[in-house]
Amino acid sequence: MAQEKVEVLILGSGPAGYTAAIYAARAGLKPVMYQGGQPGGQLTITTDVENFPGYPDGIMGPEMMEDFKKQAERFGTDNRWGMATKVDFSTPLAHKVIIDDTHEIIAQTVIIATGASAKWLGLESEQRLNGYGVSACAVCDGFFFRGQNVAIVGAGDTACEEAHYLSKLCKKVYMLVRKGEFRASQIMQKRVENTPNIEILYHTETMEVLGSEGVTGVRIKNNITNEESVLDVTGFFVAIGHQPNTQIFEGFLDMDEAGYLETIKGSSKTNVEGVFACGDAQDKIYRQAVTAAGSGCMAALDAERYLAEKSLH
Structure with a gap:
């Protein structure tokens, strides 16, 4: 050598x-x-x-x-x-x-x-659609989803900041929180709770990002009831650290x-x-x-x- x-x-x-x-x-x-x-x-x-x-x-x-x-x-x-x-x-x-x-x-x-x-959830669909509607940087890519519905995963300050940022660009922002509470500071938590077009879904886990050439939705599960549903979104952001x-x-x-x-x-x-x-x-x-x-x-x-x-x- x-x-x-x-x-x-x-x-x-x-x-x-x-x-x-x-x-x-x-x-x-x-x-x-x-x-x-x-x-x-x-x-x-x-x-x-x-x-x-x-x-x-x-x-x-x-x-x-x-x-x-x-x-x-x-x-x-x-x-x-x-x-x-x-x-x-x-x-x-x-x-x-x-x-x-x-x-x-x-x-x-x-x-x-x-x-x-950036940390990822580890889903095959997440990696396959990375750059095609899946992103780990809302500030980088939020512009491409103006007027659309998006979802963001995370419960910390960064997730709250990015959700709030997206709320200024997007029609609707679903915030997916795995536990029943945020890890974020109180001020950041209040900011997203008081933003009309952010909907917080607690006890929610992402099962699959849907779509072939772009994101068409996200399949989620409530980890208390095990009930599954699909969110109609075109963008999926990961903010888990x-x-x-x-x-x-x-x-x-x-x-x-x-x-x-x-x-x-x-x-x-x-x-x-x-x-x-x-x-x-x-x-x-x-x-x-x-x-x-x-x-x-x-x-x-x-x-x-x-x-x-x-x-x-």
Whole structure:
């Protein structure tokens, strides 16, 4: 297996990874970045981004990530296709990362910006119709369902936010809640309860998304009475949370029960010296592009200071 030694290895290419790359490259650390399984991160499946500072008229998510990429490469980031498949963080200053099971990197420092992925219900029909009426991002795709009936699954703050967003575009929004109560904050719960065109269906589970080339309905079941029925909808949204892309770090890095990497307060430092985490891989609270970018800056500065302390830069 080919082996290569680098100063700074960045895993992931969303706002956190690219910002880390910009800072590390400008500091002369010659960062090597692997883009991961979703180059550009979650923003590449987002349409209008209107809340990122510096874009007064808004910008398309993929276009913004292309700007991040150009800026990182302009300062000398070695930007590569591929994703980490295995790690060994047992040797200080020689962190081993295997890329695509074919290439071994020995890195003095590693910046983890692997992000998070949307959780799905696990239905065959849901995956088959993904992109054809099924979506995990109401803000991205709600526009396509203007004036139509849609359903959204979830019981947390994000589900409530997305249901409320959809209610401004869609004729009717069915909110499918598996239990008899919300997990969302009271303020968000009240907001959906007080929205006339949102109908909340408690104790409801999705059995199947109907349709062949597009969504034509959703078959649901009341898990108390076991009664089944079909909702007449053309859009189906899943808002049941995200899974951080951190599985390969198990056994080396501290993480919470959901898999989010734990960092030392006020820094991007993990429990392993020389390994830093930023973005949605370690942030389950804010999960915004701007906070991810800020934490990417922190990670690069922490890596630079670490290497200086070790008299390696």
